[in-house]
C-alpha cells in the first residue's frame with residue numbers, strides 16, 4: 141500500500157493544474173467560483189479549449205478522441221479541473237450520450253455525432269424523466285411509433301436541464317407498448333429544431349432557469365437516429381447511468397468551496413474577530429473537511445478498483461460516492477450562508493443589468509440561491525433514497 | 539398548568555385563521571407579490587379591520603393589550619399564509635419598541651395611528667459588520683441642540699421600504715460594542731440626508747438599505763437615548779413571534795408532504811407506502827412538534843422580566859426552531875422530488891421563508907453559543 145502518487149502522477153497533476161488555471165478564461169472560472177450561472181457561450185468556449193487539447197472526452201474510446209489514462213489520471217484530471225473552478229465539459233455530451241453512441245451506435249452515427257459532440261458543436265440535453273416517471277423511469281410513456289423510415293414521437297419530458305440551450309435531445313421512448321416495461325424502450329436522438337417540439341421553462345425556487353418541460357407533438361424523427369437496436373434502450377440507459385463512476389462525488393468541487401468559504405470567512409466578522417478565527421465555526425467546517433477527506437479516499441479506492449471491473453459495469457460503491465458527495469456539497473452551501481450572515485437575505489437576481497449597486501458584499505448574493513438550488517443534488521441522477529435502495533440490494537444483498 | 543386558550547384567544551384564532559384560509563391561498567399570495575409594493579394594500583386594510591394592528595397596545599390606545607400568546611396565534615396563522623404585508627415590522631417590532639422604549643407621549647400619539655393602519659414602521663439595527671450583535675452599533679448620534687444628528691447606515695431593514703417611519707439604533711456615547719450609549723431614534727425616510735433603497739428578499743418579502751448623512755432628528759423623535767435592554771426585550775418578543783410564524787410554515791410543509799406521499803405514485807404504488815419514507819415523515823413530525831413546544835415556551839417566556847432567564851428561553855426556542863425547520867424543510871423538498879424544487883409549487887416558498895427566519899436576529903448556532911455561555915437551561919447537581 142502506498143498512498144502517495146507516483147512521480148508520473150504528480151507530473152500529470154501539475155500539468156493539469158497549470159493547464160486549467162491558464163487556458164480557461166479567468167472570467168469563466170470566476171463565475172464558477174461565485175456560483176453564478178454560466179451562459180451557453182461560456183460552456184461551449186470552455187469545452188472547445190479542453191477539446192483542442194483532447195481533454196474534453198478523456199473517458200471516450202481513444203479512436204474517438206479519448207485518452208488512454210489510468211483511473212488515477214482520470215481522477216486527477218477531474219480533481220484539478222474542479223479545484224480550478226473550470227467548468228466541467230457538458231455532461232450530457234461527454235459523459236452521457238457520447239459514450240453511448242461510441243459503444244452502441246453504428247459507424248455512420250459515430251462519424252456524424254461524436255466529433256461534433258466532443259467539440260460542443262452540438263449541445264445535448266437529456267430527455268429521460270417524465271411527469272409520471274421519475275424514480276420509476278422504466279414506466280415512461282412518451283411513445284415513438286415506427287412509420288416507414290420515421291418514428292412519430294408523442295409525449296412529454298420534464299426536468300430537462302438546459303433544453304433551452306440544446307441543439308439535440310437524447311430520449312428514452314416507448315417503442316413497444318405491449319412488452320414488459322424495460323423491454324419496450326428505445327434510445328432516440330432528436331433534433332430540437334424538428335417541428336412539433338415545444339420547450340417550456342420551469343423556474344426553480346432559487347429563481348434559476350435551468351430546467352424545462354419538453355413536449356412532443358407528432359414529431360417526425362428519421363429512423364436512422366435510433367441508437368443501437370429497437371427496444372434495447374433500457375440497457376443503454378443503464379450503461380449511461382453506470383458510466384459516470386468517478387467524479388460523481390465532486391470532491392474537487394467541494395474542495396474549491398471550502399477554499400472559498402475560508403477566504404470569505406476572513407472578511408466577515410463575528411464580534412471583534414474575523415469569522416475564520418471563530419472556534420465554533422472552524423470546528424463545523426473541519427468536521428465537513430474530515431468527511432470530505434474520507435470521501436476522497438473512498439473515491440480513490442473505487443477508482444483503483446475500477447481497473448478490475450468489466451467495462452460498462454457499475455461498481456455499486458459509486459452509489460456511496462453519490463450519497464456522501466451530495467450531502468457534503470449541500471452542507472457546504474449551509475456554511476457559506478452562515479459566513480455571509482444577514483446579507484443572505486437580499487434577493488438580487490432581478491437587479492441584473494439594472495445598474496444598481498449590490499446590497500452588501502458581492503459574494504453574499506449567491507449564498508442563499510446556491511443553498512436552495514443544491515437541494516437538487518440529492519434528487520437528480522437517482523435520488524439519495526434510490527441510491528440507498530441500490531446499495532441495500534447490490535452491496536448488502538437485502 | 540393549562541395549555542388551553544381563553545375564550546378571547548380562541549376568537550382571535552378563529553378570525554385570523556379564517557382570514558388566512560379565505561384570503562391567503564398560495565395562488566392569491568402570488569398575485570399579491572406582484573403588486574408594486576410587494577404586498578397587497580387591500581390585505582393591509584383587512585388586517586387593520588380585524589384589529590390585528592393594535593395587538594400590543596392597551597385599549598385606550600386603540601389596541602387590545604395582547605401578549606405573547608396572542609402574538610403567537612396571529613403569527614402562526616401568518617406563517618401558514620406566508621403573509622407579505624409589513625405586520626411583523628410594524629406591529630411586533632415597531633409597536634413593541636414604541637410600547638417598551640418610547641416616552642408615554644410618543645406612544646400615545648403614535649399607537650392609535652399604528653392600530654388604525656395609518657402608520658407603518660420598521661426597525662433598523664443590522665450594520666455591515668454587526669452580524670447579529672445588537673450592541674455593535676457604529677451609526678453615530680451627535681447631540682445638536684435639543685435633538686441629534688445621525689450618520690451611518692443600516693442594512694436589511696425588514697420592510698424598510700414600506701415604512702412611514704424608521705426606528706433605528708445609533709450610538710449616543712461609548713465605544714463600538716458597548717452596551718451603554720445606544721439610542722433609539724425615529725427617522726422620516728423622506729427627510730434630508732436619508733437615502734433608502736428597497737429590494738425583495740429571498741422569501742419574497744421586502745427589505746431596504748438605509749443610509750444617514752447628517753440627518754437631523756428633533757427632540758420629539760428621540761425615543762430613548764440609552765435603550766439596549768429595552769430593545770433586547772422587544773427583539774426577544776420578535777423572536778418568539780418568528781418562532782410561531784415558522785411553526786405555521788412548517789405545519790404547511792408537513793401537510794403538503796404528507797398529502798404528496800399519499801397521492802404521488804411510483805413503481806405502481808403511492809410513494810408513502812415505502813416504509814423508509816414513512817419513517818422520514820415521522821421524523822418530520824417529531825421535529826415539528828418539538829418546534830411547536832418551544833414556540834409556546836417562547837411565547838410565554840417573552841413576557842419574563844428577568845432578562846437573562848428570558849433571553850436564555852428565547853435562545854433555546856430559536857435553536858429548536860432553526861434546527862427543526864432546516865430538517866423538516868429539507869426533507870419536505872427531498873420527499874417531493876423534482877416538483878419540490880420549483881417556484882410554481884408552494885413547498886419551496888415555505889422552505890425559503892423558514893431559512894430566512896433562521897437568519898433573523900441570530901441563527902440557531904449563534905443562539906446555541908449564547909445559551910452555552912450562560913450555563914444552558916438546567917442546573918447541575920449540588
Ligand SMILES: Cc1cc2nc3c(=O)[nH]c(=O)nc-3n(C[C@H](O)[C@H](O)[C@H](O)COP(=O)(O)OP(=O)(O)OC[C@H]3O[C@@H](n4cnc5c(N)ncnc54)[C@H](O)[C@@H]3O)c2cc1C
Nearest residue numbers: 266268269274275299301516520521523525872873875876
Ligand atoms: C434540477 C433538476 C435537474 C434535472 N435534470 C434532468 C435532466 O436533465 N434530464 C432528466 O431526464 N431528468 C432530470 N431530472 C429529473 C430527476 O432525475 C428526477 O427528479 C428524479 O429521478 C426523481 O424523480 P421525481 O422528481 O419524479 O421524484 P419521485 O420519483 O416522484 O420521488 C419522490 C420522492 O420519493 C422517493 N422515492 C421514489 N421511489 C422510492 C422508493 N422506491 N423507495 C424510497 N423512496 C422512493 C424519492 O427519492 C423522492 O424523495 C432533474 C431533476 C432536477 C431536480
